[in-house]
Amino acid sequence: MGGPHSKGCLQCIRRKIKCDQTRPECLRCMNWGSKCPGYNRVHKFRDQTRHITRKHGQPTMDEAFAPNLIHEAINIQTQESFEIWLNYHFPSYIASFNSRVEMNWMNFIRSRWSTFPQALIWAVRALTSLRMGATRGNKEIIACARHMYGRGIQHLAALLHTRAALADETLAAAILLGGYEVLDGSSDRSWIVHSHGIRHLFCARGPSAHTHGIGRTLLLSWRPYLVADAFIHAQPCFLGGFEWACATAAPETSRTKDQWQKTSVLGQTMDYAFNEVAKCPGYYAMTKYFTTSDTNVDPSTPNALVGCILKSRESLVQLHGMLMETNPPASFVGVIPPMYATTLVQGTRHGINSAVALLDQLMTLLKYCLNKGTKPVLVPDFDDKSQEDQWRLFTGFQALNTNKNQSPLSRDSEELSLAIYAIGDQLDKFSLTMGMGSLSPDACGCPQFSARI
Structure with a gap:
């Protein structure tokens, strides 16, 4: 004054x-x-x-507080944008377990953001920026998203050499960066390399780390891709083991203690179906070995495999019968939002149908091998259209579009086409089918998943 x-x-x-x-x-x-x-x-x-x-x-x-306020506003905006990203790509699948876990993705993001490692922060930013760039048709934003993804990968690589390598935040960062690879990988199969690392993190952490809290949410989020990864490599999926099956079907919690329905029969049915589906890559790998190996195989081993396949098939058929295709009752849906119930049932039924058809085909091959004493050809001849169609029939895969032989898009391509991001709810559908709904044969006859269909 x-x-x-x-x-x-x-x-x-x-x-x-x-x-x-x-x-x-x-x-x-x-x-x-x-x-x-x-x-x-x-x-x-x-x-x-x-x-x-x-x-x-x-x-x-102003000089002291404005930067902090701006930084906090950006963090809040990023978190809300991530929720939009989840709801865009995985509306139904996220709803299938959001109300059945102790901590869902958004609770995790909002409650721990200030303590997140840089790998996780850059992963969230990359995904939300990619979505923004694709929505607006802005290639510069997409280029920025790729830069953010690169920074996230660098921080993740450094994090894996620290004591925090097996922390929840590290696995979450790996999963989100893997999700970025699915959407915007340097090739259609680049996400598989990333998924291989995620599989090692899951195994190193062990089943007990995924029975509750955010660990269970992380397992439920990436498990369809673990099944697809196992099919692509023609090897058993570790989720088919007993201990991991127990972790997948862990007891559920409700959002409120006074809620009259503390679980969801629909959600549990989906989990039990997944446990059987997770065994299918192992069945496929063993059948391929028995039918293509040059060594003599003791007939008791293929017979034992047929017995396991029949048991899984019976369980899947029984679970399929529990899923009413339309208007499932509220007592069956439980805590899952009713608006998603029909979509969840249809997706799970489609995945079960694909798995059952696959198991039928494997049993046919094994029985032919045992009865005739000769080894049938598991790899289909792509010059024979009928065999290719037969493979697609038992995998439940719809015919690829006319651009199936198009070379993978390079990140350095100057002629970037934004059409590759218009995948809609394809990832949601793929997740609902437990990794079974988008399998097709590659040049070697092994099932292959492509996110860009």
Whole structure:
């Protein structure tokens, strides 16, 4: 606050002369021939903050707090954008377990953001930026998303050499960066390399780390891709083991303790179906070995395999019968939002149908091998259209589009086509079918998953 220090009249102060302070009018003004304006002070408030801070070297309030406020606003916006990303690519699949786990993705993101490693933060930013760029048709934003993905990979690589390598946040970062590879990989199969690393993290952490909390959510999120990964490599999926099956079908929790339905029969049915589907890559790998190996195989081993296949098939058929295709009752749906129930049932039924058809084909091959004493050809001849169609029939895969032989898009391509991001709910459908709904034969006859269909 600033004002004159003199007690004289205002005119004497302005004339910079000494006032005699006679009241009500001073004699100096009267002798000068002017009316005295009086002694009332008009105070002015002046912002001296910058002057003081320059004098003492202290930052202003705006300078101290504005960057933090802006940074916090960006973090909140990123978190909300991530929720939009989840709802866009996985609306039904996320709904299948969101209300059945102790901590879902958004609770995890919002409650622990300030403690996240840089790998996880850059993974979230890359995914949300990719979605923004694809939605707006902006290639520059997509280029920025790829840069963010690169930074996330660098931080993840460094994180894997620390004590936090097996932490929830590390696995979450690996999964989200793997999701980025599915959407915008350097090739259609680049996500498989990333998934291989995620599989090692799951195995190193062990089943007990995924029975509760965010660990269970992470397992449920990536398990369809683990099945597809195993099929592609023609090897058993570790999720088909007993301990992992117990972790997948762990007891559920409800959002509120006083909720009359504490679980979802639909959700549990999906989990049990997945446990049987997770065994299918192993059945496929063993059948391929028995039917293509040059060594003599003891007939008891293929017979034992046929017995396991029949048991899994019986379980899948029974679970299929529990899933009413339309309008499942509320008692069956439980805590899962009713609006997603029909979609979840249809997706699970499709996955079960694909698995059953696959098991039937494997049993046919094994029985032929045992009865005839010769080894049938498991790899289909792509010159024979009927065999190719037969393979697609038992995998439940719809015919690929006319661009199936198009070479993978390179990230360095100057002619970037935004059409590759218009996949809609394809990833959601793939997840609902437990990794079974998008299998097709590659040049070697092994099932292959492509995110861009």
